[in-house]
Amino acid sequence: MTPSARLAAAIDLLAAMEAAPRKPADAVANSFFRERRYMGGGDRRAISGLVWDVMRAWRRLGWWLEQKGQVASARLRAGARLLFDGFSLAEVEEMFEQGRFAAGALTRGELSILTPLAGKTLDNPEMPRAVRLELPDWLLPHLEATFGDKLEDELAAMSTPAPLDLRVNILRGPRKEAQRSLACEGLHAEPTPLSPWGLRLPARLPVTTSVAFRDGLVEIQDEGSQLVAAISGVEPQMRVLDYCAGAGGKTLAMAMMMENKGHIVACDVSAPRLEGAVKRLRRAGVHNVERHLLVPGDKWAKRRAGSFDRVLVDAPCSGTGTWRRNPDARFRTTEQDLTELLEKQAAIMDRAAALVRAGGRMVYATCSLLRAENMDQVAAFLARHPDFKLVPSDSPDMPEALRNESSISLTPLRDGTDGFFAAVMERAAPEPEAGIE
Incomplete structure (x- = not known):
């Protein structure tokens, strides 16, 4: 898929998630990709990566876009996220190209909203604290009660992508055997520091197609x-x-x-x-x-x-x-x-x-x-x-x-x-x- 086609798919997926606000985003994404089996693994990861980056910055992106009095549409959120990730305005315009499978060109109105964001950083000192921390307003006092002055550090950690943790099923074999089996398929996992049965991969990788998973030697479990x-x-x-x-x-x-x-x-x-x-x-x-x-x-x-x-x-x-x-x-x-x-x-x-x-x-x-x-x-x-x-x-x-x-x-x-x-x-x-x- 071209970068524009991936962007178009990410915008469609964001729109599908907004249309089902009470349904977990991963369930929406699973249905979305099942209906588009022609997408390769690299395409799915790139599309999901942009969508999840947008969701991790949902309130901050909305704050920037709403400064112009605009509804924060899926297209605007995706475009703004790309700008805050360091893409130039010209590069973002190029991704929003015309074409059958493309995202479609940015309108003059969309450009007027996105152009001032080029070169800016996502965080802004004028943002309310709950916006900057990506929280609903009502939840902020509950988390302040839990973490006190550690709240911002804890939430920063919560905003990073999670690794993929596996539990070795010692009914089938020891942890070293699972490690070797995964490595044979290019999945290089390291023992987790706390669980005696844990293995960790740095990112979401196709574990479920591995021999170790199919044979019940490993399970996905944080x-x-x-x-x-x-x-x-x-x-x-x-x-x-x-x-x-x-x-x-x-x-x-x-x-x-x-x-x-x-x-x-x-x-x-x-x-x-x-x-x-x-x-x-x-x-x-x-x-x-x-x-x-x-x-x-x-x-x-x-x-x-x-x-x-x-x-x-x-x-x-x-x-x-x-x-x-x-x-x-x-x-x-x-x-x-x-x-x-x-x-x-x-x-x-x-x-x-x-x-x-x-x-x-x-x-x-x-x-x-x-x-x-x-x-x-x-x-x-x-x-x-x-x-x-x-x-x-x-x-x-x-x-x-x-x-x-x-x-x-x-x-x-x-x-x-x-x-x-x-x-x-x-x-x-x-x-x-x-x-x-």
Whole structure:
């Protein structure tokens, strides 16, 4: 594809994302590229690269364009992004050329808006702080409460493209074997610094076509997500519940930790998500997992009350920790959404707690950076359930720097992972009866 054709496709994709504001951008992009299978891998990466660069600068681009009283269209955002990336005005005009598959020439009005931006830098001291930090206004105080004077550094790290992390499935082979297998196909991965099973590639590369992936030796999973599984401390022969399992990423990691021994139940309220786990479980060689769909009026939980050694609650959340991969998520969550999520998280924790046996543990986790969804939720839960307490994780799979912690908060700046939170809580064992030792 020519540069103009790539630009035209990027503008079309941006317009498709704007037309579906509540749909995740990566889902829109997946549909977009499925309908255009003629595009090569290099074209898709170039188009996605420009689109994601625009999304990472969404509010700042809008601020510049709105100075002229203009609606920030997909064409103007793309053109402005190119100018701020160092392209000259002449180069940008050339990319907006006429032609069947081209972006179409810039109009006189568009040129009058873009021309003053040539040679300028994207950031401007007159921008409101929330605009400069690429946040909705309502979210700024929540993140200030979390990070204080480190906020700008943390958000700068959140604005950089994420690497591609893999989890080696040691049921299939050791990390060095996975590294060698990937290298044979030109995928040179390095061990992650924290997870004992992690490998990292510097960018998104076609891992899913590799032999290591097809044979179940590696799974795509951020290092922070791997550590959420690790802090659970699951062991062979345990009874384990993954209460919000989704497509089973952490289920797979825990099954590996359990050496395929014992029993895991993967629950979710979404049948398609649970169904999506089947292929992954089979590819990984996991056979100690049972799937269960949670439906209203289900008696399943009542029959299994107090029966699990470990319960993982990977709760639905704002997803603020995933902004490196999903920059559009900054603007898809509203203040009302957060209020509803906080209520849902508390209700899920209460239901899951009933399934933990006496002496067993519940791990509460989110991919959020917000204190309201993390330690504040844990504190409120402990106040409602005095039979639970925070306890240090005794998992040998945790890195030395995080070992014996009762909770972890991971960030891209400090840890090089996506943003994750996890806390370990233990249910009190019953008091021995009087006179019995």
